[in-house]
Amino acid sequence: MGFGGICVVGALLVSGTACAVPDAPAAPPGVIIDWHRVDPCGFVDPALPGRYGTPPERIEPFDFNACEIPVAQPAGGTIYLGVLTDNRLTDERELGTAFTRHGKLRVTEPKPYEDTCAANVVFPDLRYVEVNAVPKDGAKADPCAIAAALADSVVSSVLQGKYRFFAASPSSWLHVDPCELLTTEQAAVVAGAVEPRHGPNRHNCRWGASKPDYAGVVLNISVSTQRLTDVRDLEGRATQVRAEPADAPLPPGCRVATQHIGFARDKVETVALIVFAEREPRWLCATALDLAAKVWSRLPRTP
Numbered sequence: 298m299g300f301g302g303i304c305v306v307g308a309l310l311v312s313g314t315a316c317a318v319p320d321a322p323a324a325p326p327g328v329i330i331d332w333h334r335v336d337p338c339g340f341v342d343p344a345l346p347g348r349y350g351t352p353p354e355r356i357e358p359f360d361f362n363a364c365e366i367p368v369a370q371p372a373g374g375t376i377y378l379g380v381l382t383d384n385r386l387t388d389e390r391e392l393g394t395a396f397t398r399h400g401k402l403r404v405t406e407p408k409p410y411e412d413t414c415a416a417n418v419v420f421p422d423l424r425y426v427e428v429n430a431v432p433k434d435g436a437k438a439d440p441c442a443i444a445a446a447l448a449d450s451v452v453s454s455v456l457q458g459k460y461r462f463f464a465a466s467p468s469s470w471l472h473v474d475p476c477e478l479l480t481t482e483q484a485a486v487v488a489g490a491v492e493p494r495h496g497p498n499r500h501n502c503r504w505g506a507s508k509p510d511y512a513g514v515v516l517n518i519s520v521s522t523q524r525l526t527d528v529r530d531l532e533g534r535a536t537q538v539r540a541e542p543a544d545a546p547l548p549p550g551c552r553v554a555t556q557h558i559g560f561a562r563d564k565v566e567t568v569a570l571i572v573f574a575e576r577e578p579r580w581l582c583a584t585a586l587d588l589a590a591k592v593w594s595r596l597p598r599t600p
Contacts, residue, residue, distance in 0.1 A: 328420070337380040337382045338366070340455070341450050349368050350371065350376060351369040352368050360520045363380065363383075364378075373436070374432060374435040374437070376430055379430070382426050383498040384424065389423065392423075402455065403418075404448050407442075409441055415427055415429035428450075430443035468599055476494075477595075478592045478596070484505075484514045487584060501518065501519075511547050516570050521565060534555040534593050555593060
């Protein structure tokens, strides 16, 4: 499917598509106001991966919220550099005291865990960018030193305004607010009368689907390398329906998904609606299909 639907400025090479790059919202240093459009790979200094080995020719985001850069080592093995953006602390106390200040940003000390090491760059509103380094297949490296360098790169790009935005085509689902695709009344058949809740980057929304019983509706907008199989038509879109077994603490569910335009090389934009409840699979999937039909009819189509 190629790059038919999304152009990414900078590290990605765009093929066969002319995209106008929209103006990025103006923001003071240390502040990002349009997180759902931020390219996580854009936080990484282009020269940084090469300090630790041989990175790929093209550095591409893993999905809307994550960048993973494999860096091959001369002596064998690979170090994976990661940047994750869809995060928010729930309380200031979670930050702890082991951090340094860089203007309005706070950077936690790199913390090792087994064979990896991670650090967080925390913004004033408690959003944070996690960076990590993971040596694999015998790679010899100091992952905490690499995580610290990645954190410095994030800080520098934010304070200097050098991070990137995806420049998506008008029909990209990147622009869509999932919480606006269903009404509270429509979701209430599963979740009851609850207000929708965004994920930090506004690429997912949930009605219920939390304690105590996790009954509810979840709507995710993401990208996938997997093409949908065993599809049926729903609102003119090829749609996959899949019953999901209970997986504690989640009750049984049913997932309904459809796909859209290309993202990076081998990925495609995907939206999935999942219904969770202690009900029979037939009821779950019938309900999920009914809700998905309402969502599908509101999604942008390829021009």
